[in-house]
Amino acid sequence: MEKEIVYLDEITVRFAGDSGDGMQLAGKQFSNASASSGVDVNTFPDFPSEIRAPEGTLYGVSAFQIKLGSNSVNTHGDMIDVLVAMNASSLKVNIGNLKAGGMIIASTKGFDARNLKLAKYDSNPLEDGSLSKFNLIPLDIESIVKEELKGSGIHPKIVRKSKNFFALGLTYWLFNRPMEPTVKWLNTKFKSKADVLEANIRVLTAGWNYALKNDAFKNQYNFQPASFEKGTYRNISGNHAVALGLVVASKKANIPLFLGTYPITPATDILQYISGYKKYGIRHLQAEDEIAGITSAIGASYGGSLAATTTSGPGLSLKIEALGLAVITELPLVIINVQRGGPSTGLPTKPEQSDLYQAMYGRHGEAPLPVIAAASAADCFDMTIEASRLALKYMTPVILLTDGYIAQGTEPWKIPTMDELPDLAPKFCDDPKNFAPYKRDPKTLARMWAVPGMQGMEHRIGGLEKQDITGVVNQDPDNHQKMVELRQEKIDRITNDIPKLEVMGNPEAELLVIGWGSSYGAIKSAVDEKLKEGTKVAFVHLKHMNPFPSNLGEIVEKYDTILVPEMNMGQLKNILQARFIKPMIGLNKVQGQPFKTSDIKFKIDEILSQKEVVQ
Amino acid sequence: MEKEIVYLDEITVRFAGDSGDGMQLAGKQFSNASASSGVDVNTFPDFPSEIRAPEGTLYGVSAFQIKLGSNSVNTHGDMIDVLVAMNASSLKVNIGNLKAGGMIIASTKGFDARNLKLAKYDSNPLEDGSLSKFNLIPLDIESIVKEELKGSGIHPKIVRKSKNFFALGLTYWLFNRPMEPTVKWLNTKFKSKADVLEANIRVLTAGWNYALKNDAFKNQYNFQPASFEKGTYRNISGNHAVALGLVVASKKANIPLFLGTYPITPATDILQYISGYKKYGIRHLQAEDEIAGITSAIGASYGGSLAATTTSGPGLSLKIEALGLAVITELPLVIINVQRGGPSTGLPTKPEQSDLYQAMYGRHGEAPLPVIAAASAADCFDMTIEASRLALKYMTPVILLTDGYIAQGTEPWKIPTMDELPDLAPKFCDDPKNFAPYKRDPKTLARMWAVPGMQGMEHRIGGLEKQDITGVVNQDPDNHQKMVELRQEKIDRITNDIPKLEVMGNPEAELLVIGWGSSYGAIKSAVDEKLKEGTKVAFVHLKHMNPFPSNLGEIVEKYDTILVPEMNMGQLKNILQARFIKPMIGLNKVQGQPFKTSDIKFKIDEILSQKEVVQ
Amino acid sequence: MKNLLDEAISRPHIGTLEYQPKDFKPDVDVRWCAGCGGFSILSPVQRMMPDLGIPKEKIAFISGIGCSGRFPYYMDVYGFHGIHGRAIAIASGLKISRPDLSVWVATGDGDNMSIGGNHFIHGCRRNVDLNVIMFNNEVYSLTKGQYSPTSHKGQITKSSPLGALDEPFNPAALALGSGATFVARGFDKDRAHLQHLFKRAAEHKGFAFVEVYVNCNIFNDGAFDSFAKKDVREDKTVMLEHGKPLIFGKEKDKGVKLDGFKPTVVSLTDGSHSVADLLVHDEKDSTLAFILGNMTYNPEVPRPLGIFQSLERPSYDDSVQFQIDHEIETKGAGSISELLKGKESWEVK
Amino acid sequence: MKNLLDEAISRPHIGTLEYQPKDFKPDVDVRWCAGCGGFSILSPVQRMMPDLGIPKEKIAFISGIGCSGRFPYYMDVYGFHGIHGRAIAIASGLKISRPDLSVWVATGDGDNMSIGGNHFIHGCRRNVDLNVIMFNNEVYSLTKGQYSPTSHKGQITKSSPLGALDEPFNPAALALGSGATFVARGFDKDRAHLQHLFKRAAEHKGFAFVEVYVNCNIFNDGAFDSFAKKDVREDKTVMLEHGKPLIFGKEKDKGVKLDGFKPTVVSLTDGSHSVADLLVHDEKDSTLAFILGNMTYNPEVPRPLGIFQSLERPSYDDSVQFQIDHEIETKGAGSISELLKGKESWEVK
Numbered sequence A, B: 001m002e003k004e005i006v007y008l009d010e011i012t013v014r015f016a017g018d019s020g021d022g023m024q025l026a027g028k029q030f031s032n033a034s035a036s037s038g039v040d041v042n043t044f045p046d047f048p049s050e051i052r053a054p055e056g057t058l059y060g061v062s063a064f065q066i067k068l069g070s071n072s073v074n075t076h077g078d079m080i081d082v083l084v085a086m087n088a089s090s091l092k093v094n095i096g097n098l099k100a101g102g103m104i105i106a107s108t109k110g111f112d113a114r115n116l117k118l119a120k121y122d123s124n125p126l127e128d129g130s131l132s133k134f135n136l137i138p139l140d141i142e143s144i145v146k147e148e149l150k151g152s153g154i155h156p157k158i159v160r161k162s163k164n165f166f167a168l169g170l171t172y173w174l175f176n177r178p179m180e181p182t183v184k185w186l187n188t189k190f191k192s193k194a195d196v197l198e199a200n201i202r203v204l205t206a207g208w209n210y211a212l213k214n215d216a217f218k219n220q221y222n223f224q225p226a227s228f229e230k231g232t233y234r235n236i237s238g239n240h241a242v243a244l245g246l247v248v249a250s251k252k253a254n255i256p257l258f259l260g261t262y263p264i265t266p267a268t269d270i271l272q273y274i275s276g277y278k279k280y281g282i283r284h285l286q287a288e289d290e291i292a293g294i295t296s297a298i299g300a301s302y303g304g305s306l307a308a309t310t311t312s313g314p315g316l317s318l319k320i321e322a323l324g325l326a327v328i329t330e331l332p333l334v335i336i337n338v339q340r341g342g343p344s345t346g347l348p349t350k351p352e353q354s355d356l357y358q359a360m361y362g363r364h365g366e367a368p369l370p371v372i373a374a375a376s377a378a379d380c381f382d383m384t385i386e387a388s389r390l391a392l393k394y395m396t397p398v399i400l401l402t403d404g405y406i407a408q409g410t411e412p413w414k415i416p417t418m419d420e421l422p423d424l425a426p427k428f429c430d431d432p433k434n435f436a437p438y439k440r441d442p443k444t445l446a447r448m449w450a451v452p453g454m455q456g457m458e459h460r461i462g463g464l465e466k467q468d469i470t471g472v473v474n475q476d477p478d479n480h481q482k483m484v485e486l487r488q489e490k491i492d493r494i495t496n497d498i499p500k501l502e503v504m505g506n507p508e509a510e511l512l513v514i515g516w517g518s519s520y521g522a523i524k525s526a527v528d529e530k531l532k533e534g535t536k537v538a539f540v541h542l543k544h545m546n547p548f549p550s551n552l553g554e555i556v557e558k559y560d561t562i563l564v565p566e567m568n569m570g571q572l573k574n575i576l577q578a579r580f581i582k583p584m585i586g587l588n589k590v591q592g593q594p595f596k597t598s599d600i601k602f603k604i605d606e607i608l609s610q611k612e613v614v615q
Numbered sequence C, D: 001m002k003n004l005l006d007e008a009i010s011r012p013h014i015g016t017l018e019y020q021p022k023d024f025k026p027d028v029d030v031r032w033c034a035g036c037g038g039f040s041i042l043s044p045v046q047r048m049m050p051d052l053g054i055p056k057e058k059i060a061f062i063s064g065i066g067c068s069g070r071f072p073y074y075m076d077v078y079g080f081h082g083i084h085g086r087a088i089a090i091a092s093g094l095k096i097s098r099p100d101l102s103v104w105v106a107t108g109d110g111d112n113m114s115i116g117g118n119h120f121i122h123g124c125r126r127n128v129d130l131n132v133i134m135f136n137n138e139v140y141s142l143t144k145g146q147y148s149p150t151s152h153k154g155q156i157t158k159s160s161p162l163g164a165l166d167e168p169f170n171p172a173a174l175a176l177g178s179g180a181t182f183v184a185r186g187f188d189k190d191r192a193h194l195q196h197l198f199k200r201a202a203e204h205k206g207f208a209f210v211e212v213y214v215n216c217n218i219f220n221d222g223a224f225d226s227f228a229k230k231d232v233r234e235d236k237t238v239m240l241e242h243g244k245p246l247i248f249g250k251e252k253d254k255g256v257k258l259d260g261f262k263p264t265v266v267s268l269t270d271g272s273h274s275v276a277d278l279l280v281h282d283e284k285d286s287t288l289a290f291i292l293g294n295m296t297y298n299p300e301v302p303r304p305l306g307i308f309q310s311l312e313r314p315s316y317d318d319s320v321q322f323q324i325d326h327e328i329e330t331k332g333a334g335s336i337s338e339l340l341k342g343k344e345s346w347e348v349k
């Protein structure tokens, strides 16, 4: 049969199977190969909090979703076009998101009696006709693979484990993506394991050939290359981007980096990356707990390093007291909080945006500090640089919020050159005669920085209120008022040192959507789609939450109706209302799942239709 | 000389001296004697954070201020009428608050060359005429006392230490207060120290007699008795009231009390009181840190006790993570936070109201809980009962905010009888067949409570998100949304279970003052005085901060202009603005000092005069 | 006059106390990986429980976060899955307020020795009557494989790709130095021995600490192979039994003897030494316990397993109860109305 | 190419290093109570500093909260008054990132053993090169007199009006059990000895823990009188000196001997024992250190003062430096642009 090549704008593929089925690996390979072959890609790994949940169970399903397209791809896709389902449970939990007419590549071995029972299917969906509105392609992958490797002498366990490469090969053919990156990767990875290497490469190729030859696959899909700016690219996750951001920030500041931290999902990756960077001269401490994580970083900051600490919700809660110490000692410190579902241990592997209140308000006493948020995986790099810039320039702790979605999801990132990035060099005081620890830069209000080792500037600082300029412990009422106000004013002044917001979409719109953090992609797509439909809607996305950009007030004033979609119960909305004394509408999804484009579109429609009714 | 008896409405006395001069003791005795003899009293101890600051220094001054009067006395007094100054430093730091014409009783021995130098006086203010606008009475107290006890054989050290009782005797005569309560107290206190007892009683009497006979004291002052309701009274501090409140709440709930805590100024007293209550069957743990303080309380709550934890700012910051656990496990828990000056260690012995944000918003994830605040020392008792009521009825942690001002200050308290107080008995589930840990009371949404030891209801709870009703660990998106909303809804419903606000003052006013916490006294006095002057002003005082009373919205809507005075940078104001979308005016004193009545009056005048200009 | 709580918890137990291990299994899947060492703790705990003769409702398991943290879900008694590191603090509050309960803690090497280290050492010194089982797999498993405070120096993990630099804790020594009264150790390969240790822990009135080496076959597989693998086990470990000499080896041909304070291995077959030369274990000797504890990482001697120390000291919860009883006995039960009145009240008429 | 920090801190010291004690006194009032034992630490520290020959600017004192927390204000070097319990964690970050500094910690029995217990034990095992001075007054003083983890059982304080129920920590034993390399103890009555201990601590490469008994004359006056008062001191304490037998008593007439593991007091004058029978101190023997540490609360033997143990082990900060150097040596200094590119980048042209 001659295969037809169909050109697509975008498509969403989901690899789903058991935790042991290698779906994360397949997904990652597929996205790397796709991105490097010129399409835009956005991914979302979605796995259970159990390490190895019992095989075949519904809660043990591990999935990896990729959206690819030739235009800018902002999300990992609402609905699935192609679902690879390695067993019954993975079909069951994902079928609800499959588009009508979508393709299911199902591995029949995963639909035996035991698997069906675990998935709580009464009859086999591959056979009972219940999937008739989909393009179902059941394949006995296990037998095909076994056949392919027959006589190779490769251990049956290895043979069985290579199934995912068959599925990968299939999809490579299906979307006309190159297999070379994966072959290259296999060659490095299994350099010393010839049998695994051989098995995987043969099975991968078998997948490709199977699709090529089999009639079930009628079309091959392809994309126009995405229009990327010239440059060097790689796929990157938010956590990886943070780690690189920290390293680069310290180079641009020309001072050493110190990370003090304690592992916690979904922030642990950052520590893991950093711990491998010793040859870049980077020091870190995997501390005994979060408190030692942040306080050791404060110690390093006191010593003149660019100091950072990384965590997620429960860990942030433990760092609160020390954050106050960093505020009053006015030391630079970068706190990266990768948000996850709360409260308490909550949903540790799922994303949420519910730590905004805590970042803004969660300290005892008046303890203002800058809060910023990253909009996407790649943006985590820029925002890490920005957090470092603010911390060093204003002598203050800075909280950067990301979340489990962008921390683990990936997108292509244009790798910057060092010259493109801002100079972050701090100014150590070098004039002992003029030095006083709480003397301030008249413009930024940052206090002077002298570090141990610098002669003639020996001084003492600490957590007690201190006298203006001298830093001597002081309980005078007026001095306290002054210091509280100075600390506030210093943060407020940052307003003038951050970019103004640009309103996207239709500036004449009646409805303004204000977003923050990782929901950028979903909101942007929704607004873009609504604009295409002719709806008048505008959009601003906040990256600086404290202080807000200077023109936010103006913008808020201009629009009749304001929608604030958040993965929480309305935290930004409330903060905006308090600030701008204007009622706003919240769209509050607290499900441990990122927004879908359709969630936002639906809400926009709802608001606009009600407005019409009212008018 | 015949002395004239002058009747007063109210007067403010301040005992000031070195940390070692026994001023706290004198002040306490004076206020007890005054209150028990029928006048209303409000006190404020004001001492340095050093344990024993070097003698004679400015920062070593320890003072105790008492306002007494025949009408309801809401504050400890803005300006001082009578200042007892035991040394030069204590005069220096307090003279600024002495009314013109006010009386200074100065102990001349404290104005020797050494003391003058430490107080940074160039010449002796008792002699250089600089105090001419005051009624200065310099006395060589030390010599008088020595003379009085000559030949008694009492150790000179004891003689010197009894100076404060001379000053006390003087003031007893001056304000015609009875000496008996103090004599009685001395008899109990120094039962086994005959020499100290004798010295103090003799010196006390000598003070009285000195004033009686000496011409410098022209008038004796007296008060009409205050109009107290019938009943038994005692003077009480806020910390003491909390301790008693906890004991009484557990009796009214008819379950045991457990306090898990760690010492911290100014909350430590509560632990200290409780630690002496073993004969009431009360258990407590002075834990290794704040985290163990709160988590041990959570353990006790899980076991069926009324569990509490007490702390101040830095300690609250450390308890944040565990608070989230109490929220998600929906266990009753009372958290008492005695606010002090922040951020970080800040001003540990000074009051502030800057932990409101943290109490309301300071947790990771969506973790709503009730927040209430006490208005005065005696109110701390009622609010502790209220916190316990809400905790047990709604199965939730509750934060009660007090502060260093009312925690350590005292006022007369009408001791309630047990019958007057609400029944707080929780309902343990006694029907194993119907039991499910997250089944809820349809009205309150409180979950069912079964505790270890109850057969047939063995169940597991914890910090992970759980399935509605069953409490089984669950990561389902819709379930999470539902549980987040249920937890919010449960707290919101408390609105209907708390008293509506009563507007004090002139309901037709243009200006509404909204207060919270310990500034009640100063605001109330200011509003009362303004009303007397004919100004149209209204006042509501919030004790329930989350949720707000049901009629707050209505009230806020009714008034043109709203003033929110707070000892912080505008935390309540911001919360109200977010909620009611209405701009308000803040009066923000962050000086480690309570509001003065005049601060509020001044601001009211300023606002009203500006309004006139505008109109 | 009983209060509501006393009333609720003092109802007589209905039915038998002759439990079977299966009575302690709730109807849920165990969500550990197949082959996880955790199963080797769960099963002896469930087997040992019936021996205690305690009603199920009087037993509570408290845990922190980690793979071990899931333990309470797998026991059909009261259970509380706390937050990371705080299990002992939660359990202390429970036990002090509820001395009638049998309170157990399930924790991990990270949970208990890293973030929870402070509560652990204070638990040891305070001697609250808890039974603490520490799942020591020498790695953080739930967070997918970082080194822990018991990981060995040089261990390669996801967060120490170049080798961990920290000296590990020796949990037995730490417990002893903190003043623990009962310190024991077992490993997942010997469930019968674990069952015995858990029983002894339950019987101990006070803080009982049982460290268990458990294999994490996902993130630190084979961590204990050097002494726990079947073929080397008998030569590389020695069982501590009160009053018995330290004999070990497949053929019971070796023993441990003290050279000064230094434990050394001697042969019982080459004629140089006899059983009489050997160190005899004494659970009541805290110096000996420390010497034995210090053998842990010493490659020249076998790794000791069993009960290092078991001392009697009043438990904290008992002391609290005693102080309350004593106060009431000597001063009379306090009257609330007098407490409220205090000593300096006055009447307004 | 030095970075900015290296550049700033590597400027040559100008002027002499021949300091006088007064050079370390800043121009501020010491805000401790008159008679506080804290003065007895401050003065030997200031006296000992010149001996180190370290430029003032290379010295940093870190503290937590408590009366001891004010220590940094009284030393004219770099100082950081941290938050309660976290001094060791702050100091660890400082030292690991700045191995060129001499980093000291001033802490209290509450600060270090109560809220800060976890950082303390991890400090001990990690062996960061810090010098930790713990002001042990067996009470919380700054908060005005509650019992602390070193208060004795039955101690009456404001928060234990009926007597404290907790068994106290034995700080030396806890440090040893946690793996500390250097453990010492002195008391406020012997400043010369303290000066010696601080010097030894400074010279020790690794975590050096010096416990100092300090009298709080306000909230726990006389806590140490039973062995520290002038008239009993020589009979109730014994000085540990490496290689020397444990002799004590006003007349040097008594000694400590080991009965098995049990230290006992023997007379050197009644003819029963001679110096040769006595225990000889060895700073390198960690079992002996534990035996000596365990003498602390034993009323039958004198209280040991001096250096319990001093072992050599690579410090954590050195290991970090070594790992970095080794990586760079074997793999070359990393190139940032290659790090950013990674292994799977592609070009868009």
Ligand SMILES: Cc1ncc(C[n+]2csc(CCOP(=O)(O)OP(=O)(O)O)c2C)c(N)n1
Residues within 6 Å of the ligand: A262, A263, A264, A265, A290, A314, A315, A318, A345, C065, C066, C067, C068, C069, C084, C107, C108, C109, C110, C111, C112, C135, C137, C139, C140, C141, C142, C143, C148
């Ligand atoms: C406050 C907090 N910090 C960090 C974490 C992340 N975390 C969960 S379990 C764990 C370590 C568990 O190690 P261990 O106690 O050894 O348990 P294991 O999984 O190995 O049984 C960590 C760091 C958390 N849940 N909470």
Ligand SMILES: Cc1ncc(C[n+]2csc(CCOP(=O)(O)OP(=O)(O)O)c2C)c(N)n1
Residues within 6 Å of the ligand: B262, B263, B264, B265, B290, B314, B315, B318, B345, D065, D066, D067, D068, D069, D083, D084, D107, D108, D109, D110, D111, D112, D135, D137, D139, D140, D141, D142, D143, D148
């Ligand atoms: C987080 C926190 N908890 C509690 C306190 C209160 N606090 C200050 S010092 C102290 C105890 C100090 O005891 P110790 O370390 O023995 O010092 P000392 O005053 O006896 O020298 C406490 C509980 C605090 N400042 N911060």
Ligand code: SF4
Residues within 6 Å of the ligand: A051, A052, C031, C032, C033, C035, C036, C037, C038, C067, C137, C141, C142, C215, C216, C217, C218, C219
């Ligand atoms: S990851 Fe390791 S410790 Fe956790 S369940 Fe699996 S095998 Fe057990």
Ligand code: SF4
Residues within 6 Å of the ligand: B051, B052, D031, D032, D033, D035, D036, D037, D038, D067, D137, D141, D142, D215, D216, D217, D218, D219
């Ligand atoms: S209270 Fe005690 S420890 Fe504190 S300064 Fe005074 S004497 Fe020293």
Ligand SMILES: [Mg+2]
Residues within 6 Å of the ligand: C066, C108, C109, C110, C135, C136, C137, C138, C139, C140, C141, C148
């Ligand atoms: Mg572990």
Ligand SMILES: [Mg+2]
Residues within 6 Å of the ligand: D066, D108, D109, D110, D135, D136, D137, D138, D139, D140, D141, D148
């Ligand atoms: Mg102390």
